[in-house]
Amino acid sequence: MARIAGVNIPVYKHAWIGLTSIYGIGRTRAYQICENAGINPTTKVKDLDEDSLEKVRGEVAKFTVEGDLRREVAMDIKRLMDLGCY
Helix, strand or coil: CEEECCEEECCCCEHHHHHCCCCCCCHHHHHHHHHHHCCCCCCEHHHCCHHHHHHHHHHHCCCCCHHHHHHHHHHHHHHHHHHCCC
């Protein structure tokens, strides 16, 4: 299993589909990450070498994902509830 941003990515799926299993990364952003990392989005995760995975990890690190994003959304909702707008 490839581990990116603290999430185990399914190895038998295409790279872009596997990236969507990370909270905060959808289809469009997954394609952008693959293009910026210089990998083919239809490459299976198991076929990626360690160097490619490091490039993908670097691209994912540029975005707010997983725990940080969940915390940010929760705080935004809490702020709106305190204001009486939610």
